[in-house]
Amino acid sequence: MGYIGDKDKEYLKGEFDKYLKEKVLLLVFTGPNCQYCNVATAIAQEVAELHDAIEFHEYPVDSEEAKKYGVEHAPTVVITDGDKFGGRIRYVGLPSGYEFSSMIEDIIDVSRRTAEVSEEVRAQLEQIDKPVRIQVFVTPTCPYCPRAVRTAHRFAILNENITGEMIEAIEFPEWANKWNVMSVPHIVINEDVQFIGAYPDEQYIQYVIEAWKKAQ
Amino acid sequence: MEVGFVLPSASRESREVDVVIIGAGPAGLSAGIYAIRAGLSAIIVDKGNAGGLAEEAPFVENYLGFEGIKGEELAKLFKEHAMKYVEISERNEVRDIVREGDRFLVKAEKGEYRAKAIIFATGTTHRKLNVPGENELFGKGVSYCVTCDGYFFRGKKVAVIGGGNSGAIAAIYLKDIGVEPVVIEYMPKYMCEKAYVDIINEKGIEYITNAMVTEIKGSDKVEAVVYKDRDTGETKEIKVDGVFIYVGLIPMSDLAKKIGVETDKRGYIKVSPKMRTNVPMVYAAGDVTGVAGQIIIAAGQGAMAALTAYEDLMLRQA
Numbered sequence: 001m002g003y004i005g006d007k008d009k010e011y012l013k014g015e016f017d018k019y020l021k022e023k024v025l026l027l028v029f030t031g032p033n034c035q036y037c038n039v040a041t042a043i044a045q046e047v048a049e050l051h052d053a054i055e056f057h058e059y060p061v062d063s064e065e066a067k068k069y070g071v072e073h074a075p076t077v078v079i080t081d082g083d084k085f086g087g088r089i090r091y092v093g094l095p096s097g098y099e100f101s102s103m104i105e106d107i108i109d110v111s112r113r114t115a116e117v118s119e120e121v122r123a124q125l126e127q128i129d130k131p132v133r134i135q136v137f138v139t140p141t142c143p144y145c146p147r148a149v150r151t152a153h154r155f156a157i158l159n160e161n162i163t164g165e166m167i168e169a170i171e172f173p174e175w176a177n178k179w180n181v182m183s184v185p186h187i188v189i190n191e192d193v194q195f196i197g198a199y200p201d202e203q204y205i206q207y208v209i210e211a212w213k214k215a216q
Numbered sequence: 217m218e219v220g221f222v223l224p225s226a227s228r229e230s231r232e233v234d235v236v237i238i239g240a241g242p243a244g245l246s247a248g249i250y251a252i253r254a255g256l257s258a259i260i261v262d263k264g265n266a267g268g269l270a271e272e273a274p275f276v277e278n279y280l281g282f283e284g285i286k287g288e289e290l291a292k293l294f295k296e297h298a299m300k301y302v303e304i305s306e307r308n309e310v311r312d313i314v315r316e317g318d319r320f321l322v323k324a325e326k327g328e329y330r331a332k333a334i335i336f337a338t339g340t341t342h343r344k345l346n347v348p349g350e351n352e353l354f355g356k357g358v359s360y361c362v363t364c365d366g367y368f369f370r371g372k373k374v375a376v377i378g379g380g381n382s383g384a385i386a387a388i389y390l391k392d393i394g395v396e397p398v399v400i401e402y403m404p405k406y407m408c409e410k411a412y413v414d415i416i417n418e419k420g421i422e423y424i425t426n427a428m429v430t431e432i433k434g435s436d437k438v439e440a441v442v443y444k445d446r447d448t449g450e451t452k453e454i455k456v457d458g459v460f461i462y463v464g465l466i467p468m469s470d471l472a473k474k475i476g477v478e479t480d481k482r483g484y485i486k487v488s489p490k491m492r493t494n495v496p497m498v499y500a501a502g503d504v505t506g507v508a509g510q511i512i513i514a515a516g517q518g519a520m521a522a523l524t525a526y527e528d529l530m531l532r533q534a
């Protein structure tokens with residue numbers, strides 16, 4: 001018995017056949033006393049089984065691998081080429097509900113080694129030459145959140161200095177409280193610049209640039 | 217916690233089609249199915265997820281065939297059904313529409329679509345209350361979406377402003393997940409369906425009528441809501457940790473207006489019974505027409521719009 005239904009699997013297989021190019025690593029970091037770790041692992045495994053280009057691995061959150069990818073919380077799901085994407089495209093907490101579709105789109109983009117943005121946004125992304133960490137707090141029942149998560153992840157795919165991190169606010173309440181998260185998506189950049197809502201790329205990038213400039 | 221899955225659908229390619237459907241809520245998805253089945257080529261483009269506002273509906277009890285279903289699940293079923301027929305491009309906002317002879321060029325984030333006809337199924341967005349504190353405390357306790365943010369207030373008290381159907385459903389949902397809601401309604405009576413009145417009473421949800429909210433108070437976060445009792449003229453204050461605002465909707469009709477589509481005073485697109493607008497080959501369906509704000513009606517209008525588009529395209533070709 002699996003988590004993903006047969007019909008959904010059939011559809012995903014079709015999408016993967018159409019769009020996957022290069023190898024993608026789907027890494028799940030797990031730890032003790034972790035309510036949803038088993039589920040995260042099972043879901044990732046089921047997704048990986050759908051296509052040869054997707055390779056699944058599970059690592060303890062206190063392992064060398066976790067250090068290498070900069071992962072500190074369990075469960076964390078990382079989608080990467082194992083190389084230049086590092087651990088920069090990640091989900092802290094379960095990518096279920098609406099975020100499941102974000103994860104699938106990430107797998108496709110990482111496999112294509114690129115993501116779509118307009119020329120204007122691409123040019124702005126290119127300036128960013130210092131680490132910028134975009135944290136997107138979400139709840140799984142928030143239909144507007146995947147847009148904010150995907151923007152962070154698309155930016156991370158296109159610029160090596162950017163990390164895009166989804167954080168499931170209900171699974172990590174202390175973390176959410178630290179930033180007074182009461183409406184999602186709530187975006188925190190470099191633990192400094194914050195905004196709430198699912199904005200188009202052109203507005204989103206302004207906040208990223210602001211945080212990057214402040215870091216100069 | 218339940219583990220739901222919503223599948224992505226993100227067509228990236230520009231193309232030429234008979235009809236572009238803007239909006240993948242119930243109206244747009246239904247239009248898509250009818251358009252393809254009739255024999256038209258079509259694409260549905262949505263700036264967010266397919267499902268539209270229905271995804272925010274906590275629990276739907278009035279859609280034929282389902283005694284009760286979460287809006288999220290109903291939206292997922294709609295989407296999966298439509299995906300069998302029609303391409304849906306999500307997270308792809310339509311930014312502009314220009315005329316090119318007898319075609320429309322629909323310019324979206326991820327591509328451009330050339331079409332003979334357009335169906336506006338763009339729905340609505342939440343209306344603001346416009347009181348002091350609303351903007352300042354947005355994200356600090358003020359919210360417009362219970363399914364998104366309700367969980368942050370478990371064990372706490374919140375005000376739901378607006379006691380229409382959406383507000384009533386929101387309050388019932390909050391109560392069910394362990395939040396203590398109080399509904400504040402402007403009119404002197406219940407403004408929701410009797411079915412909701414019954415649940416509100418049964419669950420012991422407070423529903424204050426004839427009350428005009430004048431301020432949301434708080435320094436760092438929401439602390440209280442202030443209202444004027446319209447009976448007595450007295451000003452009253454209720455201590456709350458959150459405020460959910462459900463005071464109506466604003467139609468998303470700016471793009472339509474730009475190409476000459478007529479709207480009523482409030483901005484709802486004017487349509488004929490067959491969903492034609494005043495501009496030939498342009499149709500509208502669902503909440504953006506201001507007819508009812510119900511899923512079943514949006515879906516029905518979507519079907520009608522697609523059938524009329526088919527009729528007009530075929531007649532013109534003949």
Ligand SMILES: Cc1cc2nc3c(=O)[nH]c(=O)nc-3n(C[C@H](O)[C@H](O)[C@H](O)COP(=O)(O)OP(=O)(O)OC[C@H]3O[C@@H](n4cnc5c(N)ncnc54)[C@H](O)[C@@H]3O)c2cc1C
Binds near residue numbers: 271
């Ligand atoms: C709390 C709540 C509870 C509800 N409960 C019920 C219920 O129990 N029963 C019921 O029948 N109804 C209910 N409703 C109402 C129901 O959700 C709506 O009537 C229905 O979703 C309308 O469908 P639609 O397709 O017309 O518009 P929407 O669902 O609003 O869809 C419009 C879509 O258009 C997209 N869009 C807009 N502009 C653009 C653009 N420029 N480019 C691309 N895409 C665009 C939007 O992203 C959106 O997805 C509820 C609503 C709320 C808020």
